[in-house]
Amino acid sequence: MASQVASVFAGIAQAPEDPILGVTVAFNKDPSPVKVNLGVGAYRTEEGKPLVLNVVRCAEQMLINDPSRYKEYLPITGLAEFNKLSAKLIFGADSPAIQENRVVTVQCLSGTGSLRVGGEFLAKHYHEHTIYIPTPTWGNHPKIFTLAGLTARTYRYYDPATRGLDFNGLVEDLSSAPLGSIVLLHACAHNPTGVDPTVDQWEKIRQLMRSKSLLPFFDSAYQGFASGSLDKDAQPVRMFVADGGELLMAQSYAKNMGLYGERVGALSIVCGSADVAVRVESQLKLVIRPMYSRTPGDWSxxxxxxxxxxxxxxxxxxxxxxxxxxxxxxxxxxxxxxxxxxxxxxxxxxxxxxxxxxxxx
CATH class of the missing domain: 3.90.1150.10 (Aspartate Aminotransferase, domain 1)
Incomplete structure (x- = not known):
């Protein structure tokens, strides 16, 4: 009887597969014994099985064996200790921004959620709504920021001829960007090219952006996996923090911790002063609340x-x-x-x- 009822969704068209995850769908359907999946960015063992880091296994056991853990609702901003350590990891233990209480960090749903919360915050509270993203970049970047209410434009980044950084093109495009525009920067191990600026080039980018009041929005998904050093991979970000300016920082632990299915991430905003940070945090809570936060109230x-x-x-x-x-x-x-x-x-x-x-x- 139910099969004869016309669906109110009958007019919905079949959506295309995600360009990245769709590769895995096609891979799974392929019966060939020699098939190889090189599409999704997930680390594997020599046997092609999902890789779980030993440190993650140890942490899981510690959590399981901890009788003091409870399952109550977290605050809107997430787990306080996680936020504190996330900021410390990317900005450094001795970061002046952290010591001066100028950093606001909120727990988010991996890198995607961190970018979305940051994008929506900027769409609501920042005077410029244009974000410049590198060409090429991770396929979800333009979609995330567009849905958040920003207008995505591009700046040159990769030079196919040299298979390296188009630094001159990057400088020209950012130099012509309107004052105050938002600029997305890959903190390290640029996705998908694997091409990063040198330290000297990062310094020139920093000087250019600060001279035009361009707002940096860093995306960090590979800290520690680019050079093998957490501190070295965070150096570009810390250069921007050291000059006292403001920035946004989206962190994901999917890649560098192998926590793909856990959706663990954080968004940090480095503010000009501690009192501004307090107000920014209050507005971030209002962004997060209707987006995915937990049911309000005490139901104990x-x-x-x-x-x-x-x-x-x-x-x-x-x-x-x-x-x-x-x-x-x-x-x-x-x-x-x-x-x-x-x-x-x-x-x-x-x-x-x-x-x-x-x-x-």
């Missing part, structure tokens, strides 16, 4: 209350919303019968409560 009472019923704390308006939109029925005072819950309908209830408390506060 659910497991503290006893008996057949739970007094959820939902108000009559929220109860009516859940009945109308999610077909969930309870008394108007928010009381629910725990006996009516099972493993199948529990996720549906959780989604409904999340929607109710975020839309109807």
């Amino acid at each position: 009472h659910i497991i503290k209350q006893i008996g057949m019923f739970t007094f959820t704390g939902l108000n009559s308006e929220q109860v009516a919303f859940m009945r109308q939109e999610y077909h969930i029925y309870m008394t108007s005072d928010g009381r629910i019968s725990m006996a009516g819950l099972n493993m199948k309908n529990l996720p549906h209830l959780a989604d409904a409560i999340h929607a109710a408390v975020t839309k109807l506060k």
Whole structure:
């Protein structure tokens, strides 16, 4: 009977495969015994299996064996210690920006989430909405920033003739960029070319950008994997921090820690002063909250209350919303019968409560 009902989505066209992940789809469909997948940037063992670093295995065991760990909601900005160490890793333990409390760091969903949060923050609070990205660059960069509300333009980076850096072209394009424009910079191990500026070239780029008040937005996905040194790979970023100017820094631990499926990342914004940093953090929370943050409120009472019923704390308006939109029925005072819950309908209830408390506060 259901198969005869016309779908309201019948007019939706088939979307093309992701240019990178689509390679893996095609690879998996290929029955050849000699097939080789060189598309996705994921490290593998000699047998072609996913590589899990020993340090990651050790960390996992430490977490599993730690009885003090709990599963409560994290703050909007994420795990405080993770943020602190992420900033220290990229800016250096002795960074003046960190010591002066000018750095705001928030935990994000890997590099993609860090870039998106940063892009949306700039679209809301920065006076220029144009971001210059290198040609070529990671395929998701223009999509992320466009969806965040910025206009993506390009600057020359790679010279096919020399298979190296088109430094003159880079300088010309950034020199002609409007004052205050945002510029995306790969911190190290440029993706996809593997071509990085020299230290001297980085210094000239820094001087040029600061002279035109161009805002640096660094993307770091390979710290430690370019040269083998965490500090050396962070040197370009630290050069920009050392001059006292402001910048954005997106970090991903997918590649250098092999945490592809964990979606671990961070966004840091180096501000001009500590008081500006406080205000920037407050606005970052407002960007993150509707994007992916967790359901507001303390729900620990659910497991503290006893008996057949739970007094959820939902108000009559929220109860009516859940009945109308999610077909969930309870008394108007928010009381629910725990006996009516099972493993199948529990996720549906959780989604409904999340929607109710975020839309109807």
